[in-house]
Structure formats: C-alpha cells, structure tokens
Amino acid sequence: MAKTYDCLFKLLLIGDSGVGKTSILFRFSEDAFNISFISTIGIDFKIRTIDLDGKKVKLQIWDTAGQERFRTITTAYYRGSMGIMLVYDVTNEKSFENIKNWIRNIEENASADVEKMILGNKCDLDDKRQVSKERGEQLAIDYQIKFVETSAKDSLNVEYAFYTLARDIKAKMEKKQEASNPPGARSGAHVLRASDQQRKPPSWLSRCSLL
Amino acid sequence: MTNATIQEIEGIDDYWGPAFRSVYEGEGGHEAFVQQLDERIKQHDKEIEKLCNFYYQGFIDSIRELLQVRSHAEELHAEISNVDANVKETTDSLCSRAEELIRARRVELNIAATIEKMELCLPLLTTYSKLKTQVDAKRYYPALKTLEQLEHVLLPRVGPYKWCSQISADIPRLRQAIQDASMADLRDFLENIRKLSPQVGVMALKQTQDMLGRSLENIVKNKKEMMGGLGKDNIGPQCPHELVDFSPLHRCLHIHSVLGAKNDFIQYYRAQRKQQARLVLIPAVGNLHDSIQGMKSYLSAVLGFFILEEHLLTTGAGLVSKDWLLDTWSMSVNKVASTLRTNTSLITDPTLMLSIKHQIMLCYGLPPDPLPPVLQEMAEHYTEVLMQRWVSVFRDILDNAAFLPIEVADQEQYDGVMDTFPYDGDELETQPFPRKFPFSTVVPAVYVQVKEFIYAWLKYSAGLGLGGGRRAAQARHSASLLLSRSFTGCLSALFRRPLPLMQLVQIIVDTQYLEDATSFLYEFISNITGSELVTTQAAGSMFQAARDDAEQQICNNLEKKVDEFLDLENYDWLLVEPTGQASSFVTDMLSYLSGVLTSLEQLPERARVAAVRAATNRIATRLRNLLMDPAVKQISSGALYQLDLDVIQCEQFAAGEPVPGLKEGELLEHFASLRQLLDLITGWDWSSYLHDVGIEGGKYALVTPRDAATLLEKLKEAEQKSSVFSVLKKNERDRRKLLDTVLKQLKQLQNQDG
Numbered sequence: 001m002a003k004t005y006d007c008l009f010k011l012l013l014i015g016d017s018g019v020g021k022t023s024i025l026f027r028f029s030e031d032a033f034n035i036s037f038i039s040t041i042g043i044d045f046k047i048r049t050i051d052l053d054g055k056k057v058k059l060q061i062w063d064t065a066g067q068e069r070f071r072t073i074t075t076a077y078y079r080g081s082m083g084i085m086l087v088y089d090v091t092n093e094k095s096f097e098n099i100k101n102w103i104r105n106i107e108e109n110a111s112a113d114v115e116k117m118i119l120g121n122k123c124d125l126d127d128k129r130q131v132s133k134e135r136g137e138q139l140a141i142d143y144q145i146k147f148v149e150t151s152a153k154d155s156l157n158v159e160y161a162f163y164t165l166a167r168d169i170k171a172k173m174e175k176k177q178e179a180s181n182p183p184g185a186r187s188g189a190h191v192l193r194a195s196d197q198q199r200k201p202p203s204w205l206s207r208c209s210l211l
Numbered sequence: 212m213t214n215a216t217i218q219e220i221e222g223i224d225d226y227w228g229p230a231f232r233s234v235y236e237g238e239g240g241h242e243a244f245v246q247q248l249d250e251r252i253k254q255h256d257k258e259i260e261k262l263c264n265f266y267y268q269g270f271i272d273s274i275r276e277l278l279q280v281r282s283h284a285e286e287l288h289a290e291i292s293n294v295d296a297n298v299k300e301t302t303d304s305l306c307s308r309a310e311e312l313i314r315a316r317r318v319e320l321n322i323a324a325t326i327e328k329m330e331l332c333l334p335l336l337t338t339y340s341k342l343k344t345q346v347d348a349k350r351y352y353p354a355l356k357t358l359e360q361l362e363h364v365l366l367p368r369v370g371p372y373k374w375c376s377q378i379s380a381d382i383p384r385l386r387q388a389i390q391d392a393s394m395a396d397l398r399d400f401l402e403n404i405r406k407l408s409p410q411v412g413v414m415a416l417k418q419t420q421d422m423l424g425r426s427l428e429n430i431v432k433n434k435k436e437m438m439g440g441l442g443k444d445n446i447g448p449q450c451p452h453e454l455v456d457f458s459p460l461h462r463c464l465h466i467h468s469v470l471g472a473k474n475d476f477i478q479y480y481r482a483q484r485k486q487q488a489r490l491v492l493i494p495a496v497g498n499l500h501d502s503i504q505g506m507k508s509y510l511s512a513v514l515g516f517f518i519l520e521e522h523l524l525t526t527g528a529g530l531v532s533k534d535w536l537l538d539t540w541s542m543s544v545n546k547v548a549s550t551l552r553t554n555t556s557l558i559t560d561p562t563l564m565l566s567i568k569h570q571i572m573l574c575y576g577l578p579p580d581p582l583p584p585v586l587q588e589m590a591e592h593y594t595e596v597l598m599q600r601w602v603s604v605f606r607d608i609l610d611n612a613a614f615l616p617i618e619v620a621d622q623e624q625y626d627g628v629m630d631t632f633p634y635d636g637d638e639l640e641t642q643p644f645p646r647k648f649p650f651s652t653v654v655p656a657v658y659v660q661v662k663e664f665i666y667a668w669l670k671y672s673a674g675l676g677l678g679g680g681r682r683a684a685q686a687r688h689s690a691s692l693l694l695s696r697s698f699t700g701c702l703s704a705l706f707r708r709p710l711p712l713m714q715l716v717q718i719i720v721d722t723q724y725l726e727d728a729t730s731f732l733y734e735f736i737s738n739i740t741g742s743e744l745v746t747t748q749a750a751g752s753m754f755q756a757a758r759d760d761a762e763q764q765i766c767n768n769l770e771k772k773v774d775e776f777l778d779l780e781n782y783d784w785l786l787v788e789p790t791g792q793a794s795s796f797v798t799d800m801l802s803y804l805s806g807v808l809t810s811l812e813q814l815p816e817r818a819r820v821a822a823v824r825a826a827t828n829r830i831a832t833r834l835r836n837l838l839m840d841p842a843v844k845q846i847s848s849g850a851l852y853q854l855d856l857d858v859i860q861c862e863q864f865a866a867g868e869p870v871p872g873l874k875e876g877e878l879l880e881h882f883a884s885l886r887q888l889l890d891l892i893t894g895w896d897w898s899s900y901l902h903d904v905g906i907e908g909g910k911y912a913l914v915t916p917r918d919a920a921t922l923l924e925k926l927k928e929a930e931q932k933s934s935v936f937s938v939l940k941k942n943e944r945d946r947r948k949l950l951d952t953v954l955k956q957l958k959q960l961q962n963q964d965g
Contacts, residue, residue, distance in 0.1 A: 004778070008779055008781065010799075043803065043806055044711070044712075045772075045775075045803070047775050047778070047779070058779065060775075060779060060799075073806050076802060076806075077802075080795060080799060
C-alpha cells in the first residue's frame with residue numbers, strides 16, 4: 001500500500017481556557033473562523049497534511065481542553081507529542097502568566113526533547129491588549145522557545161506557527177537520525193513467535209491502564 | 212185727275228202702285244203730271260220762302276243769342292276750371308293725409324294683431340329660455356318638466372310658425388341631451404361611488420370594530436375623548452353611507468322615470484354596478500398578500516360596495532331589489548372567497564394574516580356562507596405560516612446556540628431560568644453557585660417560543676366561535692406539530708452540518724427536557740383557553756427522529772475519527788520482528804475513544820451503546836480491510852503479528868465494557884471474523900479449518916476460503932521475497948509445501964463455491 005505521507009508529527013495545543021486553541025486549530029485545519037465560543041470538552045484532534053521541503057508531513061494536532069477539570073485526560077497526550085503549542089491570550093494577563101505553569105506541566109509530562117512554541121493569540125484585539133508583544137518575546141527568550149503573535153480571526157501567523165514548529169521537529173528528527181547511524185538493510189531472516197504468546201503480551205496491558 | 216194722284220202720292224206712304232198706274236194711264240199722260248208736279252214744287256217753294264221770311268228774324272236773333280251763350284259758356288268754363296283747380300289743389304293734401312291715415316290705421320291694426328300673437332308666443336319663449344337655463348344649470352329634472360309643458364301645452368297654442376317647428380324639432384334633441392347628461396351624471400356618480408366605497412368600507416369596519424371592542428374601558432375612553440373634543444366641531448358623517456351623495460342617482464332615476472325609461476335605467480344601473488362589483492372583486496393591487504393595506508382596501512372596497520347597495524335597497528325607489536342584491540352578493544362572496552383563498556395562500560406574514568382575519572370577521576353582515584370555510588382554510592394556512600415563521604425562529608435559536616449546559620452564577624440568573632422553563636430544581640436548589648442546569652439555553656428559549664407560538668395561534672382562533680375545548684385541542688395539536696415537525700425539522704437541518712460531539716450530546720439531552728415540558732405546555736394551553744386540562748399520553752417519541760439523527764451523527768463522528776486514526780496507519784508490511792508494542796495510532800485511538808466515551812456519560816445508554824458499537828465496528832472493518840487491501844501484495848509474519856497485537860489492543864478495549872449497558876462480549880463480535888482469520892493464519896491451523904469448512908459454528912466459520920487464500924498468498928509472497936537467496940531449512944521446506952497444499956485446497960473450495 002502506497003503511503004499517503006512521509007512522516008507523522010503529533011502536535012499538542014495547550015493553554016488556558018478561552019485563549020483560542022480550538023480557533024487556531026480550526027483556522028489551520030479548515031481555514032475558517034467561528035466567533036462563538038464552544039469550550040472543548042476533553043480532547044479532540046484534527047489532521048492536516050502539509051508539504052515540508054518536498055515531504056508530505058501529516059500533522060495530527062491535538063486540541064486539549066483548557067479547563068482544569070479535564071487536566072487528567074489531557075496530560076495523557078503529552079507524552080506522545082512531538083511538538084507543543086503554548087497558547088495565551090494577549091488580552092488576558094492571567095493566561096500569559098499561566099504559560100509558566102503550562103511549561104512546568106510539559107516538563108513533568110512530556111518527553112524532554114519535545115519542540116515548543118509560544119503563541120500570543122487574539123493579537124487583532126489591539127485595543128483590549130494587556131500583554132505587550134515584548135513581554136511575550138521576553139518570556140520566550142527566557143525559556144529559549146520560539147514565539148509569535150497570532151490571530152485566528154484574521155488568519156495571522158497561524159500557518160506560519162504550525163509550519164515553523166513542524167520544520168523544527170523535522171530538523172531535530174533528521175539530526176537524530178544522522179547521529180544514530182541509519183539502520184542497515186533489514187535482516188532477511190524472519191522470526192516466527194509462538195502463537196500462544198500473542199494473545200496476552202504483557203506490554204499493552206500497562207499501556208491501556210495509562211488511559 | 213193728276214191733282215188727285217199727287218195728293219194720293221203724298222197721302223199714301225207706301226203703296227204707290229195704283230198712283231203710278233194712274234199717272235200712266237191718266238189723261239194727259241205723264242206731262243200733265245210733271246206739270247202738276249212742277250206747279251206743286253213751285254207752290255212748296257213759295258210756301259218755304261214764305262216760312263223762311265217769317266222765321267228769318269228769329270233765326271238771326273237766335274244766332275246772336277247763341278253767340279252770346281258761347282261767350283258765357285267760355286266764361287263759365289274758365290270759372291269752372293279755376294274752381295276745379297282750386298278744389299284739386301285743396302284735396303290733394305287731403306288725399307295724401309287720408310292715405311297716410313289709412314296706412315297708419317292699417318299699421319295699428321297689424322300691431323295689435325302682432326301683439327296678440329306675440330303674447331301667445333311669449334310664454335313659449337320664456338319657457339324655452341327657462342328650459343335652456345335649466346339645462347345649462349344642469350337642473351335636468353325641472354328642465355324635463357318644462358319641456359313637457361312646452362311640448363304639450365304651449366306649442367299647440369301657438370300657430371304653425373317656422374321657429375315653433377324648429378323648437379318642436381328641438382325637443383327630442385333636448386330630451387336626448389338631458390338623458391345623456393343625466394347619464395353622464397350617473398356615470399360620474401358611479402365613478403364617485405366607486406372611489407368612495409372603500410372609504411365607506413373603512414368607516415364601516417371601524418364602526419364595527421368599535422362596536423365589537425366596546426368594553427367598559429373603551430367606552431370610558433371614548434367618553435373622555437368626546438368631552439375633550441366637544442369644542443371642536445365634529446360633524447363628520449355619522450353613517451358610512453353618508454359619505455356618498457346619492458342625489459345624482461336619485462335625480463337620474465327621476466329623470467328616467469319622467470322619460471319613461473325607468474326600467475331601462477334600473478337595468479343599466481344594475482348592470483353597471485354589477486360590472487363595478489366585478490371590478491371591485493378583482494383586487495386592484497396585484498398581490499394582496501404583500502401588505503395589509505392592499506387587503507384592507509380590497510375588503511373595504513367590497514364591503515363599501517355592498518353597504519351602499521344595501522342603503523339603496525332601503526332608500527332607493529326600487530333601484531336595488533333584495534333579490535338582485537342577494538344575487539350579486541352571492542356572486543361576490545364566492546369571488547371574495549376565492550380571491551382571499553388565492554391571496555392568503557401566498558401570505559407569509561402571520562400578523563398580516565391575523566389582521567386580514569380580523570377584517571373578514573368584521574365583514575360579516577350579509578349571509579356569509581362561503582366565508583367560514585375560507586376562514587377555516589386560512590386558519591390552516593395561518594398555522595402553516597406561523598410554523599414557517601417559527602421555523603426561522605428555531606433556526607435562529609439553534610444557529611446561535613452553543614449547546615452548553617446553562618451555568619448560572621447567582622440567584623438572579625437562576626431565577627431567570629426557572630421563570631422561563633418549568634424545571635424541577637429541588638436538587639439544584641441546594642447546590643452552591645455557580646449552579647449548572649443539565650440543559651442548554653436552547654431548551655428555555657424553545658419553550659418560550661412555543662408559548663409565543665401558542666399565543667399567536669390562539670390569536671387567530673379567537674372569535675371564530677370555537678369552543679374552548681376545541682380551541683385547546685387544536686392548539687395542542689398545533690403546538691405538538693410545531694415541536695414534532697418544525698423544531699425537529701430544524702434539528703435535522705442542524706445535523707446536516709458536522710457538529711462537535713459535545714453539541715450532539717447536549718442536543719439529545721435537550722430534546723429530553725423539551726419533551727418532558729410538553730405537559731406544561733398543555734397546561735398552559737388549557738389555562739389560556741379556559742378548558743379542562745387534557746392529560747395526554749406523554750409524547751415520548753416527539754423528538755425520537757431528531758435523537759436518532761443526533762445519535763447517528765455521533766456514530767458518524769466517531770467513525771470519522773476512527774477513520775482519521777486509521778489513515779495514520781503506517782504498517783511496514785515486511786516487518787521482520789514485531790515491536791512488541793501496539794502501533795501508536797491504535798493506542799492513541801483507543802485512549803481517545805475511551806476519553807470520548809466517558810465524556811458521553813450524559814447520553815442515554817442506548818446512544819452510548821450505539822456509538823461504541825459503531826466505533827468498534829468501524830475499527831474492525833478498517834483493520835480487516837488493511838489485511839485484505841489488494842494494494843498490499845506481501846505481508847510478512849512479523850507484520851501480521853504486529854497487526855494481531857493491534858487487534859488484541861482493540862479487543863481488550865472492546866472487552867473492557869467501555870460503556871455500561873452492553874451485552875457480555877457483544878463488542879468483541881465485531882472483531883470475530885478478523886480474529887478467526889488472524890488465529891487461523893498465526894496458528895497455522897489449516898487442518899481444522901479445512902475440516903470444518905462449511906460447517907455452522909465451526910472455529911473458523913467466519914473465514915471464507917477466498918479471504919484465507921488471499922492472506923496466505925500475501926504471506927507466501929513476503930516469505931519468498933525474504934528467502935530468495937537463502938537456503939531453505941528442512942522445516943521451512945515442509946512449511947512451504949504445506950502452504951502450497953493449503954493454497955490449492957483453498958482454491959478448490961473457492962471454485963466449488965464460485
């Protein structure tokens with residue numbers, strides 16, 4: 001079966017409730033914007049295939065609920081993620097301050113080499129702005145994370161953010177591959193396992209209980 | 212002798228014969244006689260001479276005298292001439308005077324005669340001129356009377372003058388002119404009446420409305436207005452028909468009756484009015500359904516027409532007969548009914564319909580036989596229109612709904628919700644703020660709107676003469692129709708676009724609450740209509756269709772998500788060694804599903820079961836399709852084990868009762884055929900398969916020879932590829948042999964079936 005893509009990146013959107021994570025995702029996946037606010041319940045994902053330096057890259061972007069009560073569900077998705085978008089709302093000081101907490105959250109739950117990016121969303125609402133772009137930059141520099149201000153409503157920098165994150169992930173992957181010498185040709189031998197073992201491999205039980 | 216003879220001759224006058232004889236025969240012959248004769252003559256001469264001598268003197272004297280007379284005569288003559296001249300002179304002037312006199316006398320006589328004649332003519336002429344002025348002043352009726360007089364009294368009295376004949380010739384012409392003029396007047400009147408009849412109708416409607424709406428309050432208000440408006444002169448027409456000046460009509464009627472054409476006139480009038488009625492009945496504005504104004508003016512025109520006719524029926528001298536009026540009315544009322552029908556059927560504005568209904572109701576006055584059915588039809592149409600109206604209301608509500616449970620932060624908000632929607636909030640009452648209702652804003656909003664609908668619906672049925680019970684029943688029917696048809700329709704429309712899962716769940720929950728609220732709606736209806744509360748059986752299936760739709764959507768939603776996960780599948784079909792871990796897309800998918808299923812806990816059990824069934828079935832089908840995909844030519848046993856591992860993951864999920872209410876092992880059945888296939892291949896259990904094939908309930912009953920063969924071929928392909936250059940060990944050779952045999956057998960079985 002011919003593969004419809006070259007690689008799959010799992011991305012995660014996190015941030016306080018109402019900062020516009022779903023809107024950003026909606027803008028990126030459907031190129032549309034819906035003014036009404038429907039808070040995400042639990043977790044959802046969207047898939048978009050992008051072309052990155054001639055490679056077809058599938059982005060599976062997980063949209064998490066910002067609300068505290070879904071925190072246990074959402075953290076389970078941190079580990080598998082290759083990139084995380086930290087979103088705050090430039091018109092909401094609190095959501096910006098919480099970015100630090102979210103970063104701590106990532107450090108606790110996600111793999112260490114996960115790519116991160118900070119998005120200051122709703123930059124179209126300049127008259128209600130509470131967090132300056134400079135403070136965003138400052139924070140990003142402090143944590144050595146890339147930063148961009150976005151507007152899901154005006155479709156500003158949304159594509160750019162996802163492409164940037166995807167490109168960074170790709171670069172990191174390629175670097176890793178070079179480092180750990182690419183594996184040689186597959187061994188021609190085929191090994192058959194005893195079939196009775198197959199029914200209850202111990203490995204997946206533990207994985208299931210994670211969920 | 213001779214002597215004698217002469218004497219004889221002298222003596223005898225005529226008989227001279229014997230004398231002559233004697234002369235001849237006598238003695239001395241004739242000489243003697245001549246002698247004698249001479250002697251005689253001489254004697255006579257002597258005598259004459261003597262006589263002359265004697266008279267001469269006298270003669271002279273006479274002459275002399277004569278001469279004298281002559282001069283006298285001349286003198287006289289002169290004198291007479293003179294006198295004559297004198298007389299002549301004097302009589303000449305006399306004569307001329309006399310002639311003058313005669314002439315004058317004659318003139319005098321003539322004048323007298325003329326005056327006499329003229330005096331006879333004068334009334335004629337004055338009448339004629341009166342006639343003319345009357346005609347000019349358009350006073351046709353007096354003119355006609357004058358004409359009559361002129362013709363029958365005055366004209367015969369006057370002699371046969373030329374001008375008289377002219378006048379008599381003029382009479383028919385004048386009469387015609389009057390008739391024409393009065394006809395023209397009539398036409399003006401008709402035109403006028405046509406213009407006015409809508410106003411008449413409007414006024415009549417207003418009066419009827421006033422009368423109908425005569426409540427104490429209104430009367431008091433009117434009184435006050437009267438008091439206030441006392442100063443102003445308020446002498447408008449009191450009756451609608453006073454708006455119209457009927458005098459031209461009556462004049463015309465009189466004129467025509469004088470002319471002896473009364474019947475013709477009545478015929479003409481009726482025909483014209485009928486014509487007008489037809490015109491009135493065709494709405495002036497093309498589309499009455501555009502505005503109430505059009506409909507109002509139409510109805511008032513019709514109404515005005517008949518008010519005026521009815522007025523004429525009571526006042527007009529037979530101009531309008533009852534029969535004719537009823538005839539026209541019945542003709543019209545059908546037309547009106549059909550016009551209303553066609554026009555109202557296009558109306559989409561309920562308030563407009565309502566006011567039209569009011570207008571029609573007010574029009575009741577003449578036998579309205581066909582109108583109640585029209586009103587009934589309109590009622591139905593009105594309900595339709597209302598439903599359509601509310602469809603958009605619902606659509607609005609749904610479009611703007613977030614489908615999130617209502618959360619209230621304080622008592623005020625809480626009371627706000629509780630006031631609009633009957634909810635048994637005992638449990639909620641005790642909870643601290645913010646309290647959360649189980650339903651979304653849609654529920655109270657729709658509930659309120661249904662109430663509004665009922666109000667609007669009842670507005671129409673008011674005054675239709677329906678009993679409270681019937682009204683209530685119909686209202687109930689309409690309300691439940693609104694919910695079960697219109698609202699459900701809106702919901703269905705909502706489902707046409709993809710909705711987030713949570714919204715779908717909320718919709719199902721919401722419909723449940725709305726359904727529970729119908730009994731309150733019925734109570735509300737019976738309160739309004741004052742009828743007994745009818746406890747109908749709970750319309751439990753009112754929104755079942757919508758719920759089914761929502762459930763279907765939820766299923767579709769989950770299936771789509773499953774598809775998305777499976778699209779991420781990246782099996783290496785030539786995998787040598789399975790990783791020992793399930794593929795990440797499978798673990799992601801299963802954790803996603805269990806997350807989603809837990810968040811569906813608000814859903815009725817049935818829906819959750821359906822959702823999980825749909826999802827599992829989809830997973831099983833997709834995984835199986837992966838194996839059978841013709842594009843995958845080779846499958847190594849490593850890859851097969853990897854897939855087997857993934858399927859086991861899914862089976863674990865299915866067996867773990869992800870939602871309550873499932874039958875034991877029910878979900879696993881979706882994987883049964885895949886499981887049997889995998890077991891068969893991985894367990895290399897061909898002998899029992901081939902033995903049991905075709906037997907019901909066999910261990911591999913769900914595996915068709917074709918599927919088994921297909922998968923085996925793929926496996927064989929992969930093995931051949933991996934071992935092209937290596938030397939086969941003995942057991943491998945046996946295995947290859949067995950594989951070929953099995954394949955052959957399977958092919959045979961396939962052919963048998965085929």
